[in-house]
Amino acid sequence: EHVPGTGGIPFAIEKNGIKRWYDPGSNNGMSLYENGMVKALYKGFYWPRWSMDGKRVIAVTGKNNEKEITLIALDNQSINKIKMKNYVSAISWFPDGERLAFIGHDEKGMDYKTPQNVFLYDLKTGEETQLTFFENVKEMMHGVDVSPDGEKIVFDQGRGIGQEGDWGLYLLDVETKEMTQLVKYGRTPKWSPDGKKIVYKGNYVDPKTQEKRSDLLIYDFEVKQAIPLTREDTMKSHPCWSPDGKQILFVLWEGESKSLQVINVDGTNQRTVVPAQKYPGNDISSPDWAA
Numbered sequence: 001e002h003v004p005g006t007g008g009i010p011f012a013i014e015k016n017g018i019k020r021w022y023d024p025g026s027n028n029g030m031s032l033y034e035n036g037m038v039k040a041l042y043k044g045f046y047w048p049r050w051s052m053d054g055k056r057v058i059a060v061t062g063k064n065n066e067k068e069i070t071l072i073a074l075d076n077q078s079i080n081k082i083k084m085k086n087y088v089s090a091i092s093w094f095p096d097g098e099r100l101a102f103i104g105h106d107e108k109g110m111d112y113k114t115p116q117n118v119f120l121y122d123l124k125t126g127e128e129t130q131l132t133f134f135e136n137v138k139e140m141m142h143g144v145d146v147s148p149d150g151e152k153i154v155f156d157q158g159r160g161i162g163q164e165g166d167w168g169l170y171l172l173d174v175e176t177k178e179m180t181q182l183v184k185y186g187r188t189p190k191w192s193p194d195g196k197k198i199v200y201k202g203n204y205v206d207p208k209t210q211e212k213r214s215d216l217l218i219y220d221f222e223v224k225q226a227i228p229l230t231r232e233d234t235m236k237s238h239p240c241w242s243p244d245g246k247q248i249l250f251v252l253w254e255g256e257s258k259s260l261q262v263i264n265v266d267g268t269n270q271r272t273v274v275p276a277q278k279y280p281g282n283d284i285s286s287p288d289w290a291a
Contacts, residue, residue, distance in 0.1 A: 054291035143188035
């Protein structure tokens with residue numbers, strides 16, 4: 001299926017699953033979905049993010065877990081590898097196209113020995129600025145996203161796999177560094193194009209059954225409430241918005257494989273973009289929708 005007006009959707013494909021996300025032997029690759037076709041672009045790229053003008057892609061890279069990100073200019077296919085002071089595990093553009101927000105840490109691998117924090121990277125000066133100062137190594141981060149006006153950053157933080165405690169969503173004011181909790185449980189948040197909502201993977205209580213469920217939700221800043229987007233007993237992750245704010249792209253876990261799905265923001269018309277069976281033995285993760 002062709003997704004109208006996408007300009008392409010980059011997403012990482014991992015042959016060895018998420019547990020090998022940072023391993024030196026992992027065979028990650030970035031692919032492009034466009035006009036109903038999937039094209040493999042680069043190996044060793046993950047967490048790809050489109051710039052807001054749709055002309056560049058930034059991705060986390062690095063052989064043997066080096067501290068590196070790569071900037072790809074799509075108009076002339078130029079590739080610029082950038083050495084970082086910290087290991088990068090998630091990344092997001094500022095609307096000015098000159099700065100990046102990222103989750104950084106000193107130690108490579110999933111078993112972090114140093115705490116993760118949110119940083120700002122200036123593409124012109126190469127300067128890295130630490131924005132948060134967490135000290136607990138058990139409080140892990142997984143997603144970060146800059147608001148469309150560039151004034152706030154939303155990120156998740158919580159206990160690692162097998163640890164007690166929920167993942168929460170937090171808002172960080174870029175100028176004042178003031179931080180507030182948005183929701184008690186949430187992961188991999190993404191701002192809507194108009195900056196009025198955030199889609200994320202989270203928990204909610206079903207009003208009919210009073211049971212706690214895990215699904216995709218949309219937090220609306222005008223009503224200060226999170227509304228479930230999907231209500232199915234299936235595992236979903238890494239949601240992101242279409243450029244017009246009318247659809248949500250996300251990863252659907254189907255047994256040992258994953259597919260790429262699209263759904264309207266009112267929860268209707270869910271359909272498959274990239275079927276799971278096209279990639280036997282692979283995982284689809286970290287999708288992003290081009291402007």
